[in-house]
Amino acid sequence: MNARISILLPVRNEARxxxxxxxSIFRQTFRDWELVAVDDGSTDETAEILHAAAREDTRxxxxxxxxxxxxxxxxxxxxxxxxxxxxxMDGDDISHPRRLELxxxxxxxxxxxxxxxxxxxxxxxxxxxxxxxxxEKWQNSLSDHEEALRDLFVESPFVHPSVMxxxxxxxxxxxxxxxxxxxxxxxxxxxxxxxARFERLPQTLFFWRDRHERATRTMIEYSAEAFRACKxxxxxxxxxxGVDEVVLAGAGMEGRRWRAALAAAGIGVRCWVDVDPRxxxxxxxxxxxxxxxxxxxxxxxMLVTIGTRGARDGIRAWAVAAGLREGYDFVCVT
Numbered sequence: 001m002n003a004r005i006s007i008l009l010p011v012r013n014e015a016r017x018x019x020x021x022x023x024s025i026f027r028q029t030f031r032d033w034e035l036v037a038v039d040d041g042s043t044d045e046t047a048e049i050l051h052a053a054a055r056e057d058t059r060x061x062x063x064x065x066x067x068x069x070x071x072x073x074x075x076x077x078x079x080x081x082x083x084x085x086x087x088x089m090d091g092d093d094i095s096h097p098r099r100l101e102l103x104x105x106x107x108x109x110x111x112x113x114x115x116x117x118x119x120x121x122x123x124x125x126x127x128x129x130x131x132x133x134x135x136e137k138w139q140n141s142l143s144d145h146e147e148a149l150r151d152l153f154v155e156s157p158f159v160h161p162s163v164m165x166x167x168x169x170x171x172x173x174x175x176x177x178x179x180x181x182x183x184x185x186x187x188x189x190x191x192x193x194x195x196a197r198f199e200r201l202p203q204t205l206f207f208w209r210d211r212h213e214r215a216t217r218t219m220i221e222y223s224a225e226a227f228r229a230c231k232x233x234x235x236x237x238x239x240x241x242g243v244d245e246v247v248l249a250g251a252g253m254e255g256r257r258w259r260a261a262l263a264a265a266g267i268g269v270r271c272w273v274d275v276d277p278r279x280x281x282x283x284x285x286x287x288x289x290x291x292x293x294x295x296x297x298x299x300x301x302m303l304v305t306i307g308t309r310g311a312r313d314g315i316r317a318w319a320v321a322a323g324l325r326e327g328y329d330f331v332c333v334t
Contacts, residue, residue, distance in 0.1 A: 003034040003059065005100055006081030006167070007089050010038040010073035014091030015045040017209065021091050022053050030100035033087075035060045038077040041067025046091070071178040078175060081167055090161040092209045094123075099205040103164040106201060114169040114196035115188075117158040118205040128210060134309060140204075148198045150326060152188065153231050153333045154312070157198070160184035162206035169196055181230035182222050189234040225257075231333055232261050235303075239331050240267065243301050249273040249315065250306035251289050254334050258305050259285055270300050297323045307334035 007025060011018060025035060037050050037060060054060040063080055065073065078086065085107055087100060099118065106116050119140045122128055139157060142148045148157040173190040176183045220226060240246070244267055248255050251274040259269050272289040274280060279289045304315055312332055324330050
């Protein structure tokens with residue numbers, strides 16, 4: 001009989017941290033799971049550790065493969081998952097003992113939900129930078145589906161190895177893709193476009209190891225440029241479909257990077273919106289810089305590129321007061 005949860009664990013050269021990660025799986029209060037571990041051509045002791053785990057627990061299933069990269073490893077593992085629910089896990093992180101229990105219970109009670117995340121916490125914390133702490137606080141604040149969708153183009157709303165999803169929902173949108181940007185963020189975008197519902201458990205059930213070698217720090221697919229490209233790709237399939245000119249709120253460096261990306265996609269900038277009196281009245285890359293009070297609901301689609309911490313709420317309040325509807329008239333992309 002198949003397990004009720006498949007844990008999808010792709011690994012490469014994780015011998016240093018894999019034992020505690022596996023221990024956190026074996027300590028789960030929910031016991032009806034299988035672990036599908038994909039060894040992506042490891043050259044350290046990762047394979048030996050996985051084989052030892054499989055000898056000790058028959059719920060561990062190994063998928064050995066030559067090194068092909070994360071996306072092929074994820075898709076290979078997903079094909080081996082026999083359960084309707086898949087919990088992601090990485091080889092250097094830690095799951096709370098009740099993670100599977102609580103996520104499974106939620107998914108059973110809410111069949112309309114395609115993916116459930118949970119709050120997370122970085123560790124170790126002594127060398128965490130302000131940006132990572134801010135990301136942790138921001139993501140954990142996205143408490144439900146509506147908030148996740150509202151901020152979908154700001155950043156990735158979920159830590160990939162913390163989620164549980166319905167396998168069929170992911171297969172229906174094409175599984176994981178290698179598009180030159182973060183495979184998980186691309187998946188969230190496609191699920192959202194397909195009408196999938198997201199939720200988050202308020203408990204901190206996942207502990208995300210911060211280290212210099214982490215993929216989010218080292219892989220070009222997780223760079224700011226790659227995220228911007230992914231956002232624009234999906235914006236053009238929805239919010240910016242058929243649009244050849246936009247309003248850019250924010251005439252700073254990030255706004256200028258967005259102008260360049262938009263220009264490469266054949267989309268021009270009608271005008272810039274800024275509050276800096278030194279910028280208002282100027283012409284930037286051929287488009288005028290205007291104050292916020294000149295924006296109306298018929299001004300055209302607007303991308304908000306102001307990334308200053310704490311500024312997003314103020315911008316939203318101004319936009320709503322001006323009669324703009326988020327997701328229809330404007331989208332925050334930083």
